[in-house]
Amino acid sequence: MNRRDFSAQAFGVGLGAAGLSIPGLSIPGFAAAQGAVPVEGTQFNRIEPPVPPQVAGKLEVLEFFSYACPHCAAFEPALEAWAKKLPADVLFQRVPVPFLANAENFQRTYYALQTLGQVEAVQRKVFTAIHVDRAHLDKPAEIAALMAKNGIDAAKFLDVFNSFSVANSVSKAKKISAAYRIEGVPALAVQGRYLTSPSQAGGSEGTLAVADYLLQRARKG
Secondary structure, three states, X not given: OEOOOOOOHHHHOOOOXXXXXXXXXXXXXXXXXXXXXXXXXXXXXEOOOOOOOOOOOOEEEEEEEOOOOHHXXXXXHHHHHHHHOOOOOEXXXXXXXXXXXXXXXXXXXXXXXXXXXXXXXXXXXXXXXXXXXXXOOOOHHHHHHHHHHOXXXXXXXXXXXXXXXXXXXXXXXXXXXXXXXXXXXXXXXXXXXXXXXXXXXXXXXXXXXXXXHHHHHHHOO
């Protein structure tokens, strides 16, 4: 979802509790064609200038996302399954973006969950609360109440949410988003050199297939 196209309608349209699906985001895209090879400028773009990876010795994949984005919610199940199967030389990280609704609270939410080791357990539940249950998570207390429903101590969550370390992580996420010139989500950046997204690659599966191709390309230097 592009920052210029976002509206309050994102919170007013349920995506379906079962699959959080949006037409077009589950289409295999270019990957459906036998022998298809992703094309630069079509299925992915080159990042110029490249952004140095954060960890030396690893291939880096960054997902830029927002909890406010329904397309990110639809992408999450496929992305989550893909990330679990990545080889040991690939480092996958999420970067919550500083735009779309309630941006800073949602950035703090993600980094608080990361600090508490609860991203894997709660990530999809946050998306479901917003886009299926239509929960209003405009305030930290409302977010903490959602965490309590999912087995996380609300007071502890708020302590981390308001911590200096989470504030630093939010500041870093803003700088990373600016360095990559991110204008829409979800988007995947590979090794600081390439950027792809469901809107480019024809859907969730297409995006992940492009990311696999770009990882192979980055591996070869």
